[in-house]
Every structure is written in C-alpha cells, then in structure tokens.
Amino acid sequence: NAGVMQNPRHLVRRRGQEARLRCSPMKGHSHVYWYRQLPEEGLKFMVYLQKENIIDESGMPKERFSAEFPKEGPSILRIQQVVRGDSAAYFCASSLGRCEAFFGQGTRLTVV
C-alpha cells in the first residue's frame, strides 16, 4: 500500500505563473489536508477536503489559492499568479478521519 504521494517534489515558478501541486492520498483514504510550512516557520493548516467537497478552508489565503479533491484523481492545490511570499513547503496528509495523519514528502515551491 503506497503512502501519500505528492508531486512534484520541487517546483520552481516565476512570479506571476501558476503552480499546481498534486497529492494522491493513501488507498482508501477519503480525507485530505493541505498544510504550508513557510521558511523558518511552523506548519499551518490550509484546507481540509473530502471527495468533491471542501470541508474547511479557513487557512486558505482569500485570493489566488484554491483546492479540489475530485471524485477521480489526486487532490490539487492551485496557486495562481505566484509571488515570492508563496515560496514554502506544502505538505499533504490523508486519513480515514478521527485525527489520523499520514503525510506526503511535500512539495517545495520556489518562486523566482
């Protein structure tokens, strides 16, 4: 049973481009969480999704950021018109609920 798969592991984007981060949860997991780790800062919750539903997006910046978890395929975190301040490590975790958390290896986004 493969773990949580995130890709790409590293992503470089120029300011103004779009970044798409993908997360394939563990087999059978229907809950996906995205967390962001800014340089030299702690992890912060961004969004919690179940299949085709956003359950809690209280940690998402109001503009440029969106997330989805379609019926088929991976969860996608999309950042439009990236800025330098978006440079961070983005981690996805999946679970069956009940506070479990299985993390992916993260995507390290660098905006140049």
Added chain:
Amino acid sequence: KNEVEQSPQNLTAQEGEFITINCSYSVGISALHWLQQHPGGGIVSLFMLSSGKKKHGRLIATINIQEKHSSLHITASHPRDSAVYICAVCYNTDKLIFGTGTRLQVFP
C-alpha cells in the same frame, strides 16, 4: 500566544543521553501527534495519543489529559535522531494545529 507550546525550541545532546521534549496545549483535544521532520525531508508521525503512554523502540510518548501536557522521550539518543520534533493537536474538526517544533542535534 500559540495554542500549542513546545519546549525547548533547541536542544543539543551527546550520544547516549536521555532526551525529553515537552508540549502543552490550551483546550481539550481529541488526539495529539508527535511528528519528526529531517532537514529538507518529509514528515513522519511517530505517535498518535489520546491517553496514557506509547512506546516504539527508543521512543516513548506520554500524555496527561487533565494537565493538557505531553512529553516525548528518546532513550540512548543517537546522531540519527537529529531532526525537528513537532507536537500537533487535533480537535474534533480533524485538522492539526502545530507547535513550533524542537530542533534536536545529537553529537557523537
């Protein structure tokens, strides 16, 4: 003030020493995780606790629900234990709230 407080922020130890990292939180929780992150690496959940004590190899985690406090202990520490250790709490909303982490360096 962070909802989850960890101490110490930085910790250095000689190989073989016993290590304790502490975590306090402010309100009742459903569960608590101890996570490990190596530099530039992914995050691994070492333990998930809702009460009592768990042990895995040289690692021991305890939680006191009444005092809202948890500890992670490493016995016979080794340089490969060098990492950032993060406490994270989970309320009934399922999302995790993280402490700021403890950076541990173990020297041979």
